[in-house]
Amino acid sequence: MPGNSPASSKIGLLGGTFDPIHLAHLRLAEEVREALGLAEVWFIPAGVPPHKRAEPHLPFEERLRLVELALQDHPAFRALDIEGRRPGPSYTVDTLLELRSRYPERRFYFILGWDAFLEIESWHEYRRLPELAHLVVVSRGDFSSAEARKQAQRLFPNHRVHFLRVTRLDISSTEIRRRRRAGLSIRYLVPEAVFRRIEEAGLYL
Numbered sequence: 001m002p003g004n005s006p007a008s009s010k011i012g013l014l015g016g017t018f019d020p021i022h023l024a025h026l027r028l029a030e031e032v033r034e035a036l037g038l039a040e041v042w043f044i045p046a047g048v049p050p051h052k053r054a055e056p057h058l059p060f061e062e063r064l065r066l067v068e069l070a071l072q073d074h075p076a077f078r079a080l081d082i083e084g085r086r087p088g089p090s091y092t093v094d095t096l097l098e099l100r101s102r103y104p105e106r107r108f109y110f111i112l113g114w115d116a117f118l119e120i121e122s123w124h125e126y127r128r129l130p131e132l133a134h135l136v137v138v139s140r141g142d143f144s145s146a147e148a149r150k151q152a153q154r155l156f157p158n159h160r161v162h163f164l165r166v167t168r169l170d171i172s173s174t175e176i177r178r179r180r181r182a183g184l185s186i187r188y189l190v191p192e193a194v195f196r197r198i199e200e201a202g203l204y205l
């Protein structure tokens with residue numbers, strides 16, 4: 001259960017399709033946790049990802065299970081099933097509203113990659129997001145901090161957006177699924193327990 005840390009603690013939220021979760025997700029969460037002094041990071045698999053063109057390749061329960069396997073050894077990382085229990089597209093604004101009403105004392109930091117931040121204008125009620133949580137954008141691929149600051153200034157002139165350069169790991173769920181379909185190894189791109197589950201259950205073939 002989330003919420004073991006003191007009521008007023010700083011909590012990172014990492015939303016994602018996690019189809020599947022991979023080591024770049026874990027590493028970025030760890031670096032944000034350290035840099036911002038977060039008590040916990042809650043990983044939130046999307047029930048119905050609003051912007052992914054096709055359906056997720058695995059059902060919510062299986063993606064959640066992989067996230068739980070990935071997080072099992074980290075005392076400050078937790079998986080939330082909040083978006084799997086809500087019907088319809090998993091809008092971040094709804095998730096933040098729900099978490100704020102459930103945990104009013106906590107200070108939330110919503111973490112997203114640079115690629116996601118570039119598209120945030122297309123998110124449902126995106127203007128409300130920085131009122132509900134601090135936004136933390138992490139570098140990914142060809143991240144430019146000048147461009148990032150410009151985009152933040154244009155979209156959210158009255159809020160501070162945090163930018164954090166994290167260790168560059170060019171891992172994506174898309175590439176992992178492609179490797180599986182091609183019969184190639186995904187070992188060391190995902191945590192060992194996730195690798196074993198994907199192999200044993202024959203996922204993404």
Ligand SMILES: Nc1ncnc2c1ncn2[C@@H]1O[C@H](COP(=O)(O)OP(=O)(O)OP(=O)(O)O)[C@@H](O)[C@H]1O
Pocket residue numbers: 015016017018019024025028111112113114115116138139140141169170171172173174175
């Ligand atoms: N390698 C990475 N470096 C930095 N941020 C990442 C990386 N992979 C994912 N993220 C960020 O983590 C969040 C969740 O990512 P998501 O579950 O969509 O994985 P993905 O690898 O981007 O998936 P896909 O390849 O299917 O688009 C997003 O905010 C995304 O920008």
Ligand SMILES: O=C(O)c1ccc[n+]([C@@H]2O[C@H](COP(=O)([O-])O)[C@@H](O)[C@H]2O)c1
Pocket residue numbers: 014015016017018044046049050051052090091092093116122123124
């Ligand atoms: O709220 C929205 O409209 C919205 C649109 C696109 C993405 N998101 C969220 O952004 C996070 C990363 O999304 P994705 O598609 O890159 O896995 C995940 O938590 C999604 O629910 C949210």
